Amino acid sequence: MSDLRYLEAFRDPDLGRSLLSALAIAAKALPRAPVRIMEFCGGHTHAFHRFGLLELLPPEIRMVHGPGCPVCVLPKGRIDAAIGLSLDKNAVLATYGDVLRVPGSHGMTLMKARARGADVRIVVSAMEALSLAEALPDREIVFFAIGFETTTPPTAAVILEARRRNLTNFSVLANHVLTPPAMEAILSGTALDGVIGPSHVSTVIGTKAYDFVSRKHGIPLVVAGFEPLDILLALRMLLSQISEGRSEVENEYARAVVPEGNPRSLGLIERVFERAPSFEWRGLGSLPRSGLSIRDEFGIFDAQRRFSVEIGRVSDPGICECGEILKGVKGPRDCRIFGTLCTPDTPVGACMVSAEGACAAVFHYGDREGAVS
Amino acid sequence: MTGGRGALGVRLDLEKGRVEMVHGSGGRASAQLVEELFLPAFDNPWLRQAGDQAQLDLPEGRWAMSTDSFVISPLFFPGGDIGSLAVHGTVNDLAMGGAHPLYLTAGFVLEEGFPLSDLSRIVRSMGASARECGVSLVAGDTKVVERGKGDGIYINTAGIGRIPAGVVLDPSAIRPDDEILLSGPVGDHGAAVLAAREGERLATALLSDSAPLHGLVAAMLASGPGLVCLRDPTRGGVASTLNEWARISGLSLEISESGIPVRPEVRGISELLGIDPLYLANEGRLLAVCRPEASERLLSALRNHPAGRMASRIGKVGKGRPGRTDGTVRMTTLMGGSRTVDWLLGDPLPRIC
Numbered sequence: 001m002s003d004l005r006y007l008e009a010f011r012d013p014d015l016g017r018s019l020l021s022a023l024a025i026a027a028k029a030l031p032r033a034p035v036r037i038m039e040f041c042g043g044h045t046h047a048f049h050r051f052g053l054l055e056l057l058p059p060e061i062r063m064v065h066g067p068g069c070p071v072c073v074l075p076k077g078r079i080d081a082a083i084g085l086s087l088d089k090n091a092v093l094a095t096y097g098d099v100l101r102v103p104g105s106h107g108m109t110l111m112k113a114r115a116r117g118a119d120v121r122i123v124v125s126a127m128e129a130l131s132l133a134e135a136l137p138d139r140e141i142v143f144f145a146i147g148f149e150t151t152t153p154p155t156a157a158v159i160l161e162a163r164r165r166n167l168t169n170f171s172v173l174a175n176h177v178l179t180p181p182a183m184e185a186i187l188s189g190t191a192l193d194g195v196i197g198p199s200h201v202s203t204v205i206g207t208k209a210y211d212f213v214s215r216k217h218g219i220p221l222v223v224a225g226f227e228p229l230d231i232l233l234a235l236r237m238l239l240s241q242i243s244e245g246r247s248e249v250e251n252e253y254a255r256a257v258v259p260e261g262n263p264r265s266l267g268l269i270e271r272v273f274e275r276a277p278s279f280e281w282r283g284l285g286s287l288p289r290s291g292l293s294i295r296d297e298f299g300i301f302d303a304q305r306r307f308s309v310e311i312g313r314v315s316d317p318g319i320c321e322c323g324e325i326l327k328g329v330k331g332p333r334d335c336r337i338f339g340t341l342c343t344p345d346t347p348v349g350a351c352m353v354s355a356e357g358a359c360a361a362v363f364h365y366g367d368r369e370g371a372v373s
Numbered sequence: 374m375t376g377g378r379g380a381l382g383v384r385l386d387l388e389k390g391r392v393e394m395v396h397g398s399g400g401r402a403s404a405q406l407v408e409e410l411f412l413p414a415f416d417n418p419w420l421r422q423a424g425d426q427a428q429l430d431l432p433e434g435r436w437a438m439s440t441d442s443f444v445i446s447p448l449f450f451p452g453g454d455i456g457s458l459a460v461h462g463t464v465n466d467l468a469m470g471g472a473h474p475l476y477l478t479a480g481f482v483l484e485e486g487f488p489l490s491d492l493s494r495i496v497r498s499m500g501a502s503a504r505e506c507g508v509s510l511v512a513g514d515t516k517v518v519e520r521g522k523g524d525g526i527y528i529n530t531a532g533i534g535r536i537p538a539g540v541v542l543d544p545s546a547i548r549p550d551d552e553i554l555l556s557g558p559v560g561d562h563g564a565a566v567l568a569a570r571e572g573e574r575l576a577t578a579l580l581s582d583s584a585p586l587h588g589l590v591a592a593m594l595a596s597g598p599g600l601v602c603l604r605d606p607t608r609g610g611v612a613s614t615l616n617e618w619a620r621i622s623g624l625s626l627e628i629s630e631s632g633i634p635v636r637p638e639v640r641g642i643s644e645l646l647g648i649d650p651l652y653l654a655n656e657g658r659l660l661a662v663c664r665p666e667a668s669e670r671l672l673s674a675l676r677n678h679p680a681g682r683m684a685s686r687i688g689k690v691g692k693g694r695p696g697r698t699d700g701t702v703r704m705t706t707l708m709g710g711s712r713t714v715d716w717l718l719g720d721p722l723p724r725i726c
Contacts, residue, residue, distance in 0.1 A: 007641065007644060049712060051707070051708050052710020053710055054710070055710050056710045355718075363715075364713065364715045365715070367703070
């Protein structure tokens with residue numbers, strides 16, 4: 001495992017300190033301060049807290065947490081649909097572990113459904129769900145698929161594989177969403193000076209997918225890796241752009257991301273999915289052409305059609321600020337129930353459920369001293 | 374051994390045979406399992422008496438008692454198996470109270486169809502571990518559940534150990550300025566087991582740290598006073614133990630990420646699976662809190678023992694938070710920032726994005 005040294009290299013404390021000094025100097029030279037920079041992706045939110053980076057940043061930089069957490073943007077109606085399939089249709093529901101604790105309507109979760117007798121299985125990959133279908137030929141297996149462009153190609157691949165293997169008991173309840181339309185929605189409503197672009201998503205869609213950020217909104221965007229040095233370097237690049245009055249899409253994560261993205265992954269998505277006219281996001285509302293649905297050609301693998309699933313519209317409780325937090329308008333500590341009614345053990349809103357949600361990150365890693373009481 | 378005849382009829386086929394319902398019935402087959410499998414592996418005078426109980430002559434004094442159940446998957450992992458783990462687990466629970474472990478019992482829940490060859494391997498491993506630890510497995514029980522109602526084998530061990538006179542280890546005695554010691558790299562067991570579950574996809578040379586700790590504890594106690602409390606950070610890892618101490622003491626435990634040894638393999642597996650090594654289970658490590666004046670001496674005692682060569686000082690106890698009684702664990706990160714080290718939430722799950 002020689003690649004592990006590579007990992008250590010991107011966490012080098014000495015280089016980190018040099019970058020932080022450079023950031024402090026660059027921040028003093030900013031034409032306006034503070035600048036508001038959004039990390040779109042929950043993975044970056046998590047990294048900022050886990051490595052303790054936020055408090056090390058110069059005061060001129062204000063980080064704003066974005067909505068890039070697949071579990072967080074999943075509306076309750078879709079959780080309700082999954083619970084319904086597992087309880088009422090007797091299907092085996094296979095999904096990623098994070099999804100099990102997400103509350104749907106009336107506080108019901110897949111975890112609680114399992115305790116009531118539903119057959120809910122945690123899988124770590126789409127392929128594992130397909131294997132379940134082969135192992136349990138007498139049961140209907142529904143893979144509850146979530147995620148941005150990163151997890152979509154594997155879902156597409158298993159649908160193709162299910163067809164190749166003539167599996168008749170496998171289907172997918174697809175909740176795959178697209179990054180650029182969500183970013184567009186946020187930039188249209190939230191004032192930002194720069195964006196840290198996602199790591200993993202960008203390996204699939206490439207940097208060109210963000211051209212609209214600079215061209216239409218005049219805001220610089222730097223795609224960054226998830227390691228501390230990646231993040232600090234990306235911030236340094238953003239400050240340079242702001243100071244120089246540039247708004248370009250730049251790539252800090254060049255070791256994994258290319259402008260055109262991954263053609264094979266993009267081809268898989270295109271082959272199996274098409275853009276749905278609109279998709280209801282938790283917090284962001286209904287966004288046009290922002291989610292994917294399974295093409296007619298693969299209709300028999302679409303759980304929504306197979307079981308005539310209706311996705312209901314369920315609004316969040318009024319006291320929960322998840323919507324404003326996902327848009328970057330408010331921070332976790334601005335929410336009245338953060339850390340009191342809403343904790344990782346008893347999440348009210350989606351931002352507290354997933355480890356990558358902004359509220360969960362602030363609660364988990366933050367100094368409780370500052371928690372709203 | 375196979376095919377021959379014993380006192381109870383045809384001997385068990387320990388190569389190709391499987392556990393059957395009758396092995397747990399209490400009848401002839403159960404007796405045969407004890408006689409041909411358990412007795413040879415655990416051999417000691419108490420088992421040979423074959424009574425319903427072991428009768429022990431215990432000297433006066435304070436005794437520690439503990440019990441633990443083992444449901445690990447996979448049953449065999451690099452550096453150990455469920456059998457050695459079941460012995461080390463209870464031995465270490467006793468050792469964390471400063472006790473010298475002496476007697477263990479073992480309860481087995483077997484699933485119908487479980488290969489006798491695996492059972493034999495596990496039982497022999499338990500016997501070897503017990504001998505290595507200097508403890509005797511003095512009583513046992515076996516039950517068989519129908520196929521599909523168990524996961525091959527579950528083992529419970531319970532044990533008692535003698536606490537030397539004058540030894541009191543108690544986390545409620547933790548005070549500000551106490552120091553926190555760790556006996557070696559974290560996460561080896563958890564990472565080795567997770568890697569073993571992944572199979573070929575995640576082949577490493579990493580071994581579980583599963584090992585007895587009572588020798589190490591005895592060496593620390595022998596070095597002199599000043600040891601406040603001990604804990605082996607098993608399930609939930611170092612983070613969970615520190616949080617428990619923070620809660621009990623109501624104080625703030627302040628650790629430094631740079632002081633916590635993590636093997637590169639463990640860090641790599643953790644990254645791949647999206648898990649923090651501080652939450653990975655350890656089965657042969659201990660955390661200690663000691664008075665500041667004792668820390669150098671205890672650190673030497675740890676490092677001079679084979680089980681504590683890579684011991685380090687990972688932090689100290691700070692003051693509690695004003696107006697709060699629930700304590701906290703804060704860590705200075707490698708980058709120089711600080712963050713809370715929280716309780717583990719739910720099961721450690723692989724990251725999906």
